[in-house]
Amino acid sequence: MMRGFVLALALTLAPLWLAAEEVVADLSQNRVSITANFDGSEILIFGAIKREAAIPTDSDLDVIVTVTGPKKMETILRKARRFGIWVNVERERLGHAPSFYSVAATRPVEDIIIPATDALWKITADEQILSERRGLPAREALIRIRTGNGLYRRANAGVELNQNTLFNTSIALPANLVEGAYITRILLVRNGLILDDYSTEIQVQKVGIERWLYNLAHNNALIYGLLSLLLAGIAGWGASEIFRLIRR
């Protein structure tokens, strides 16, 4: 109890007495537009460490960058053999999980911070993704499937730190992005303590014809349906006419 309190106090106060080092960061873009030929996007995150005093030499400085996609309620289905065929037999509502999660750091996160800090700041995927359901097969399956699809990823040496002052990393956002706000966190770590953190958002949004079609389909479904049929009719008739002319 007492030890926990001291630890919590230390973690809370740590930024105060170590505030000598702060993060200043920016993104190459804080808006991702999904256009018709959208094929994923690469975002460059870069910054510097601002200090009042000389660079401490007794310990290593590390930077961790996480990007969290919009969260939504996840349902996991489990198949089993029934009457000789494989069917979904179980459906589990897990809770809210991010559609995308990326962790990049200067070194493996486990070498930088202790598990308690990880749990507090929810840094690794294991802490970030429904950690309260840890051990549940469906939750492990969600992480396994999303990791396999490249939606949950980690880069152990993904952040480059130059002369203990300048850092940069690039996050590749996949082509099948969910629209919404992607929260980007940059954490500065020394001696296993989080010295400073900086948070910003990347807005991912459909634009142009993508936006227009999506809005029409949801807000004016009747018109959208009729338009689809009209286009289909015209395309069918047009092809028939073109072929008639070609054969003549």
Next chain:
Amino acid sequence: MQIFLPIAEVSVNAFVLLGLGGIVGILSGMFGVGGGFLITPLLFFVGIPPAVAVATSANQIVASSVSGVLAHFKRKTVDLRMGWVLLIGGLIGSAIGMQIFNLLKALGQVDLLVTLCYVVFLGIIGALMLVESIRALRRAKGRPGQRRERTKHTWVHNLPFKMKFRASGLYISVIPPVVVGLVVGMLGAIMGVGGGFIMVPAMIYILGMPTKVVIGTSLFQIIFVTAFNTMLHAYTNHTVDMMLAMILLVGGVIGAQIGTQIGLRLKAEQLRIMLALLVLIVCLKLGLDLLIPPSELYSIGVI
């Protein structure tokens, strides 16, 4: 060239989609089937969410059927009167089918039912067609020059409300066509297809229509039933992806024209054997997926 689909919300290669549309269009023109039974599973395979695949293929089938039917109109191989009668049954059936589909969706397990429907119907129809076509082909080889007789009198010809279908050379009751249309429309809505692969054999074997007229008439009827389905999907589920449909139908309408030309050059029996084999292959593939243990038992549910 990658393209991002606004409703499906995935990025896919546009040439792959064009190719898919083309293949299905050729089949549509050759056999008078909308190709929905083929395009829907193919779209799953490319990574389109099932709900979007089902709704969008309905839209795509409208286009390739319009293209196909126009070619048949020029050849005067559409029995319009029969088409309208089938359509009356088709629309009623489609509305009933949608209700059943939504009821099962609420109960869960709709995927399983759809797959089982596919396996059972594709299996039965494919096998029946194959056996019959091989028999017909053998008969034609044995006694060349002799046409197979069509004027067999069955129970179908003894029902009331008779009507003359000149293009088909039939004088039969309207009850069988309406019932055929209704059943096919119902299955079509449940399985998310136009239902041509059930309609074509039903017209040949139950109604006794000549093969040449069957294809154009089936396409004519499919246009309206799939248009109805497209509207229902667009209005209730917002799952019709216009961008996806446009790419598929560019490939599809071109394919349909090529298919119609191929179809006119082949013998009816050969056409039927090919369609039967195709139906059986799709059936086998879907059946195996149910039997083979999956590598990942879990899947992420889509709303």
